[in-house]
Amino acid sequence: MKTLLFLISVVLSLAFNSDVWAGYVITRQFTKPGVEKGREALPHLQNKGLIAEFLDPGDTGLGKCLGYLIWREVLTAISDQSGAGVILAHPPGQERIVDLLEKNYHLAALEIARDQRCSMALWGAVWEQGEQVFLNSFLSVLPEVRGGDLLIRLKPVPGLEAEIARTRYNFALVQTNRNNLFERTVVTRRSAVLRAEPQANGRPLQTVPTNTPLAATAMQGGWFVVKTADGGKAFVDNSLVEVPPRQVEGKYNTATLFQGPGQDSRKIRTVYLDGEYRVLDMRYRRGLWYKIDLGDTQGWVAGHLVDPKFSLPAVHFMAGLYRYRAGNYRAAIKEFTSFREESYTLGDRANLATSMQFKGAAQLFLKDASGALDSFSYAVELTPFDPAAYNLEALAILCTKGQLVGTALYNLERALKLDSRNPRTLALISVLQEALVKGKHRSHIESRFESPEKLAKKLQQLREQAGLTQP
Template sequence: MVVILIALSGSVTAGEGVCLNDAGRISCVDRALPHVAQKAVVLEFIDPSNTGYGEAASRLMWRETLTAIRNMRGRGVLLATRSGDTAPQRENWDELLREFGMDPVQILQGSFHPGALRLGKALDGQMVAWGGVVKSDTRVALHSFLSVIPEVWKPILEIKVPLASDPTAPALARLPVEIDRLAFAPVIAEPDVLFGSPVSARCNLDAGCPNGVPIKSAPEEQARLPTGPVEGTPLKIIGARGKWLNVELPAGERVWMNFYHAEFGPIAVTIPPDRPVMLRNAPGTLQGGQLQTQGPHRVESVRRTSGVLWYQISSEHRSGWVKEDEVEPVHRLPAVHFLAGLYRYGAAQYPRAEREFRAFLHGETSRGDPVTHAMALQLIALSRLKQDVKPPGASPEEALSEALKLTPFNPTLYSMRAAIRLTEEPKSLPAALNDVTHALSLYPDHPAARAFAGSLAASAERRPQALRADGIDPTAILEAAEAFPPPGSLPR
C-alpha cells in the first residue's frame, strides 16, 4: 500500500491514508483534502541506485514545501510514500499489493511524467513533485521534477487582453500559457549535508505527547524509547532513512525521529531591502537591534512560540532571533521555491509569487535547465502583469527579454510579449503584430500562438468600433493576419 500523508498549511497535523492502484484510481478514500482549493502531491522519489534515500528525499521536499507555504490558508500538500505511519497501514501492505498489483513508485518508474500526471489527477492535485536519488561517489544526487495538471493551470495562466475603453467587455484577445514538465538542477551533497537542517522537536499526535516527542533507538516503530525531548528542543540532523531522521539531542545522544515530528526551518534567510527587521534577543520579545545586512544569514535553530516560527541567526558578531514573516526563506531544494511560487500565483499573491520565482533562479544560478529558468521568468512576467501596483523599474517585458536570451526560439515568449504589449500600451500594436508573426514563423502550428492570433483577428473582424475606441487599428490587424504563416506551413 502507498500511504498519502496529508498536511494543511497553517496546521501541520495530518495523517489520512489513501490507496492507489496501477490505474491511478483511489480505493481507500474518495478524495484527499476535497475542500482544499490548491494542493500539490509529492511522490516518493525513485531510487535506482538503492541508496536508501528515495523516501527520505520525498519527505524532505514535502516538509520544505510545507514550510514555504505555512502561512497560506486553505493550501495543502500530499505525500505519497511506501511506508505508513500506523500499524493497520503496514499490515495491509501485502493485501493491497495483491489487490492492486502495482504501486505508484512502479507507475512512476515506468512512465515518468505521464505517470506523475496520472497520480496527481487521481488525487485532484494541481502540481506533482517527483524525482530520483542516485549515488555520486560518497555523495547522493537528488534530481527533482515538477509536472503540472494542464487543464487546471491553463485558465489560471491565460493572458486576457482587455479593452481599455470597456474593461467589462469580452477580452480583445486571449493567450493560453502552458507549463509543461520541468526539470531542476540536481542537488549533490553528502547525506548528512543534504538532510541536515535546523529543526526542533514538535508533537504532531492528536493525543499529545505527555512523555515527550516520540523518539526511537533505531529506525523502526517497535524501537520506541520511554521518554523523548520536550516540544521545541533544538535538534541536529545527522542522517535519514525512509521516514526516519537520525538526530542528535542537545546532550549528544543520537536517536531516530519520524519526519512528522520535526519542525523544519529554511537553511538561511535574507532580509527584504524595503523594510527593517529586528534581530531579537529571544523569540517573542521586543528587545534587540535592527539588522543591517541583507544576508543570506544561515539559520542555526528554529523555535515555535504561540504558533509563530522564529529563526536563530548570527549577524554582525551577535546572535539573535527573527520572525518568520519578516524575512525571506532560502530553502535547500530550489524546486521548493518554484513550487511555492505556483502556490502564491494560484492564490493571487503576485508580489510573493515573483519573489519565490526569483529566489528559485538565484538558488539554481547557471546550473539548471534553460527551459525551466525561462518558465520561471515567464511566470515573473505574469506576476508583474497581474500586480495592481507595478514594482518600480521592473516591467513584464524585461522578464520576457531575459527569458528570450535562454530560449530564443520559443513561440510562446513572442506571443506573451505581444499580449503584454497590447495590455499595457495598445498603441504598441505594430510591435505586437511583429511578435505574433515571428511566433508563427518559428512554429506555424504552435497552439498558443495560433489561438492568440486567431482571437486577435476575430476581434478585429467582429468588433472594429470597440478596437478603434482603444486606439487600435483593426485594419492593421486584418492585414497582418493575411500575412501570418498558414497552419501546416514549414517554419521560416
C-alpha cells in the same frame, strides 16, 4: 509494471497555525491504468499538490528520506498559505521502488495526483557516488488545469489572451551531499518522544517539550536522527517536528535582531544582513520568525526579511505555483525570483523562462505592466524558440502605451515563424483584427498603437502569412 502500493500522507497548511494538521493514509494498488479510485484526501481543498517518493536506483535509502524531506520543505515554504494541502505518496513500510522505470513511475504519480484532485505532482530520482549525492527532480502540472490557471486574459477585449504553455518540468541536476541535505535544526511542534530505533514502538529514550530545537544529523525513512543532550543519538518522527530551511539568506538589507520571536521581545541590535545564515530555530508568532547565527551573536529576525534556502530549487518553483493558484501574487513573485536565483548557475534555461512567465503573469495581475514586460522579455531571451514566450510578451506590450507597443506585432510574427499554426498566436491576430473591423473595442486597441493604419495593415499581412481568411 510492478505492483506498487502507495500510502498517502497529508498535511494541511493553514495561515501560520502549525497546530492545524490533517493526517490521512490511503493504500493504493497500481498495476494498470483505470484501477478503482481511492478515497480523496482533504476534499474541501482546491489547492493541492503531490510529492512522490524519489526513485533510488542504487538502493541507497535516500529515495524514501528525500520524499519526506522535500514534502516537509514544501510545507514550510507555503506555511502561511491558507487552504493549501500537500500530499506525500510512498510505498508502505520499507518497500523499495528501485526496480520501477522512470516513465512508469511518473505515470503512477500522475494517476495518484488526478485521483486526489491535485493540480501538480513533484517527484525525482537520486543516486550517490562516493560522498556526492546527485538529484534529478521533475514536476508536472496536470493538463486539466491548463485552461484556467495558465491562461492570462487582457480585459476588456474578449479573447485577447495567452497562456503559459509548458506543464512538464525536468529541473537541472543538483549535486550535493548528505550533510547539506540532513544536517539542520528541527523544532518539536508538540511534546515528542525520542526513540532508540526509527519505529513507532522503538524504545523511548526521553521526552522533549514543545518548541525544542533539535540538531538533526541524518534521516532514516521518515525519521530524523538527532543528537541527544548527552551526545548520543536518537530518532524522532518527522510528523512531530517543524522542518525549517537549513539556511536563510539576507540580501543587503538591515534588520532588527530580537532576543525572542516577536517584535515585543527585547531588541538586541540592528544588523546588516548580507549572506547566508544557519537557522537555529523557527517559530510562528504573528508571522514567521527565524533564529539565526551571525557568528558573533545569535538572535531572531522576521521571516519576511530573509529568503529560505531549500534543498532543491524545485521547492521554490512548486511553492510559487501554490501562491499563484491562490492569487497570492506578491508571494508568488518572491518564490519564482528565488527559483531563478538558485537555478541561474545551473543552466536551467527552459525552466527559468517558465518561472519568469509566471512572475510576469503575477505582475500583470498586480497591474505592474512594466515589470511584467521585463519578465516576459527575459523569458523570450532565454527561450527564443518558444512561440508561447512571444505571445506572452505581446500580451504584456498590449498592456502598455507608447512607442514600444509596435513590437507586439513583431512578437506575433516571430511566433508564427516558429509555428505557423500556433492556436494562441492565430487567436491573438484574429481578435485584434476583429476588434478593429467591428469597432466594439476599436478605441481600446487603437489607443495602444502609435499608428492604427499600420496596425490594420500589419495584421492583414500576418493573417495572409498564416493562411487565414478575412474576419
